Amino acid sequence: MGSHSTAAEHNGKSFNSGSSVEVKSESSPIQQLQPPATNSSVYDVPDGGTLAWLQVLASFFVLMNTWGIINTFGAYQTFYEVDLLRSHSPSAISWIGSIQGCLLSIVGALTGPISDAGHTRALLLAGSFLVVLGTVMTSLVEQYYQAFLAQGVCFGIGAGMLFVPSVAVVSTYFEKHRSFAVGVLASGSSLGGVIYPAIFHQLQPKIGFGWATRVIALAALVTLTITNLATRQRVLPTMRRKLFDVSALHEAPFVLCTMGIFFGFVGLYIPFFFITPYALAKTGANSTLAFYFVPILNAASVFGRIAPNALADRIGTLNTLVPCAFFCAVLAFAWIAVESTGGLIVFAIFYGFFSGSFVALPPSTITALSKDLRKVGTRLGMSFAVGGLGVLIGSPVGGALLNLKTGEFVHAQVFCAVAMMISCVSLAMARVAKSGFAIMIKS
Template sequence: MSSADSSHEEKEVPRSTPGQEDLHEANEPPFTAQSDDIERGNVPYEGGAALESVISAKPSVNNIKFVPNGGLTAWLQVLGSFFLFFNSWGIVNTFGVYQTFYETGILASSSPSAISWIGSIQGFLLMMVGSITGPIYDAGYVHHLLLTGSFLVVLGQMMLSLCTEYWQVMLAQGVTIGIGAGCLFVPAVAILSTYFSTHIALAMGIAAAGSSFGGVIYPIIFFNLYQEPGIGFPWATRVIGFIALATLIVSNAVMKVRVLPAGRRKFFDWTALTEVPYVTFVLGGFLSFIGLYAPFFYVQSYAIEEGIADKNLAFYFLAIINGLSVFGRIIPNFIADRVGPLNMIVPCAMISGVLAFCLVVARSIAGIIVILAFYGFFSGALVSLPPTIFVHLTANRGVIGTRMGMGFSVMSIGLLIGTPISGAILKATSFKYVWVFSGILVLAGTLSMFISKVTKGGPNLLKRV
């Protein structure tokens, strides 16, 4: 049989768009023992070139031919990942409703800044723990991460229902749930990359939408259950815990590891600090995250205290932000496949900063709702696009995961300090300066991201970057 005939018999592999390939490669093993050995010169050389590896029949995360790219098992992973996002980022996105409740409820004696530390630590631990659990995932302890994370999220929620003092709430909601959510983050992303190739963007988009759905559903449930004539704060919190338990049982039941990376992961890549596009983008993300979550935490209190809306309506403002964020996490990513992720995130960040300033003059219900709707959409891109951007900024595919973890670790610090600073500004001045602070920081981050785009793609602003 001729080679031409045999090539016709081979199954044609679907071609991916550049953006889809980036998303797939972003979740490959970021640094393997084999590549480390090559750098140290431990791999035998023949004729000046490294010997080729023997092809194994065992499926590899690097071999796209073996990726199912669909089927019942693959789409069950999307369902499981959806609920992982639902109970990690979805819970973090819910804290705004707790912020408003605590200010007039069980933590009324604490300042807004002190209360916001609970939510900021929760989000910080999610990102930080998520960035350092990669080696645990690579070592094969995937279900250990899922079980540990699920247990801590449910435990923290149940313990929260018994809390009456600040330190108790911080321990249960900030620390316990934060660490648990961080344990769920890596499996939610990494497992999908081994099941999808050309459909990876769609699969990731659907799964990531779980965070926005959680941010819509949980606040509505909490508000309608705790207020009179509801069942009160303890049982409202327990109901959310039971919902988390039921949905996480689904994730633990259906999530199935198809193949694990072959090597280990490096924690730090020093060469990243010498690359201006990478450093300026991480700085931009850090600055943006300082100001990004101020509307999420404080817009409900703003509407109530300024007499713009009563508490029954104001509690739905957070649901509006998170509801539009569903589309903001999917549509910009779809467009970014065509125009480039840096070209997409810069205008989205700029618009988010301008919208934060617009809250200064918002004095009507309609005005606030319109601003929040657009803010939810454009801020969603700021959260969902960075993984793809880290891929574009990394020439060596072997350190993508390492650089992503480094970047998110720095950005998590911005998330940690941002809302407490906003709370301190609120205590000293007024909501006007909270929105000004938020807008300035997001726009400062936009400028740094723009510098990253220019240093990466050159002065041609229309170039795909």
């Protein structure tokens, strides 16, 4: 009786799951890195060790080949506008990248119960296949609808099958350092957003669009193979998560935070999609330098995903997320006045840093706002789905507001800035609803 009560106490503290758990037993060389789980080891989160950090590496590659490739779309946007899909508007082209992010979030929300049922490995295999297939088929496209189906729909569904299950596995290996671990794995998306555009830019003039894209597909295949070999689902909740939690709608902090995430994603990716044509039109940068503004954004984002997450473990997630959203809004307003190459580089570095923080912090924030840890998975799925709708509409609206022929970007820039400011206000209201106006409270 005593051992059961102790387990229950540990369960409420350590896991976002039900009242009891069962261990998924698999025999593999990687699993032999730690002894078989006992009742004690199941409830005592490792918070480090070789196997735990292998899960971070596996999820790092997932982020590299999901959000990382989505962050690369700015390079494809520019290429499509001047070459393959030049007969289509920037807004129409940006729908391809937007549907990627939207499907990643919405499909990710739907995969939670499947992962809870012990099918994480099947999700990873299927998702990896679709991501690689979508990228390979992108290399063959000649028309808009083909790009939309291959690069947008096929890739987006595959990315959604990978993202949430992978991050969920990591969360069961860490407790005290969970925000830091999530920040490390989230930096994979930034690294992908640096490496893949550079690959595309360097290889496309030499070997053509098709083969440059196939090289990216090969890199995704190799790194996702490592993910599939290394991932080990440590525990399974007995109580499967639901797709929707009605009680969450009665909790002001959760509702306001989700609103903040939605408006943030409406504006967040506009610079990633349109900074290259802006550099060409406004700063006089040559085509090579203009292209590298997307990697600069993503390189700065690496640090933005790690450092603020480490800080959030100390001062609280909302206390970190609100200033990051505020600085994104201020920088978006400042972007309007930037007309020099040096100024745009400074903007890219700072906006990349704070936008990276905005992307990395919401999972830990939603977890911190959930009173019942058994419902965290459901609430994460709900927030991701709403955020995905923001990704879906944000960049196409931004594309519709700009005019490449006249070089008018100001309406898209204002739209980005206002969306980020509304996000900041919503997140600040969530913080007040949770902890009041006291500044020094960890929240």
